[in-house]
Amino acid sequence: MAIEPTDFAGAVPVDGYGPGFFRVADKIHHGPVLVRQGGAQGWGGLEDRAALLALAGQVDVLFIGMGAEIARPPSDLVAELESLGVMVEAMASPTAARTYNVTLSEGRRVACALLPV
Structure with missing residues (x-):
């Protein structure tokens, strides 16, 4: 499913998703993904706590899909x-991706960690 684009002032939105993948900034990521302003990276899922804990001080809200x-x-x-x-x-995850995009467009310090659908 595609998510409608908006002006994110240089931030990195989730563009779309499908079975087992997410499209972020026009790049396909298979499996779980961690998205924050400045980029997206593969994520090891809920067992990969270090990646989430590293967000402390960088984001105020983490949406977990x-x-x-x-x-x-x-x-x-x-x-x-x-x-x-x-x-x-x-x-x-679909709701987390949309909520992340909306909140990001408001200029808030947010990230999302998404498990595949």
């Missing part, structure tokens, strides 16, 4: 991120 359906991320991961000042919002 849990795949095709909404699910809860590990509560200890959420607690650790929030103790570092990163608010966590979990939702289905």
Whole structure:
């Protein structure tokens, strides 16, 4: 599914997604992806906590896309991120990608970690 483009003032939006992939800044990423202003990178999924913890001080909100359906991320991961000042919002990956794009377009310091649909 494609996501309508908007002016992100140099930020990196999620352009689209499909079974097993995400398109970010016109580049295809297979598997889980971590997206923040300045770029996207492959992500090791919920077991890759170091990549998420490294966002502390860089973002205020992290949208975690849990795949095709909404699910809860590990509560200890959420607690650790929030103790570092990163608010966590979990939702289905399509919703997380759209919410990230909208919030990013508002100029907020956000990131999204997306599990494939």
